[in-house]
Amino acid sequence: MDAIEVLKTRRSVRAYERKTVPKAIIEEIIDCGRLAASANNAQPWEFLVVTDPDMLRRIAKATDYGGFIADAPACVVVLCRDTKYYLEDGSAATENILLAARAHGLGSCCVAGDKKPYAGEICDLIGAPANYKLVSMIPIGYPAESPEPPKRRVSDVLHWEKYGGAGKRA
Numbered sequence: 646m647d648a649i650e651v652l653k654t655r656r657s658v659r660a661y662e663r664k665t666v667p668k669a670i671i672e673e674i675i676d677c678g679r680l681a682a683s684a685n686n687a688q689p690w691e692f693l694v695v696t697d698p699d700m701l702r703r704i705a706k707a708t709d710y711g712g713f714i715a716d717a718p719a720c721v722v723v724l725c726r727d728t729k730y731y732l733e734d735g736s737a738a739t740e741n742i743l744l745a746a747r748a749h750g751l752g753s754c755c756v757a758g759d760k761k762p763y764a765g766e767i768c769d770l771i772g773a774p775a776n777y778k779l780v781s782m783i784p785i786g787y788p789a790e791s792p793e794p795p796k797r798r799v800s801d802v803l804h805w806e807k808y809g810g811a812g813k814r815a
């Protein structure tokens with residue numbers, strides 16, 4: 646798959662086969678995460694990979710819409726030091742991880758961390774340092790579903806030179 650095909654075919658996958666993802670593949674996926682764009686090149690991220698079924702269950706249980714983490718063979722937790730642009734940086738790393746997973750034929754899904762009331766509980770569970778923020782959790786596994794969520798058309802979202810849609814700035 647070339648890069649454009651990876652970008653265009655990535656979808657959130659929330660059901661996984663009961664099959665272990667080789668460690669070398671997880672490591673390459675994390676390698677792609679740590680190479681993401683970063684404001685001032687701060688690279689404030691740390692990536693924690695959870696494969697222990699009990700810990701996966703506990704993380705899943707703490708979330709509101711991430712119950713499927715319990716059934717994934719692995720989950721990457723993206724943490725960022727509390728810098729000015731931690732969320733943008735952590736989100737860029739998260740997207741790189743989603744895309745790298747897709748390139749390896751794996752399914753993944755970004756599960757919200759930042760701003761969620763359970764963020765502190767998950768940081769405690771995994772032993773994150775106090776000055777770190779939970780950006781996202783990314784369960785990864787061989788896909789057991791192929792979702793096709795609706796997408797806005799490029800003609801609806803692309804504007805050349807001047808904004809052409811409805812709505813005025815206040």
Ligand SMILES: Cc1cc2nc3c(=O)[nH]c(=O)nc-3n(C[C@H](O)[C@H](O)[C@H](O)COP(=O)(O)O)c2cc1C
Pocket residue numbers: 655656657658659710711754755756757758792794
């Ligand atoms: C910041 C962020 C947080 C998300 N949180 C969740 C979540 O908690 N649970 C979930 O099932 N999906 C979550 N998603 C996945 C979105 O639901 C998904 O990206 C969206 O429905 C579009 O589908 P697609 O990823 O297949 O294109 C999140 C996505 C983003 C970007």
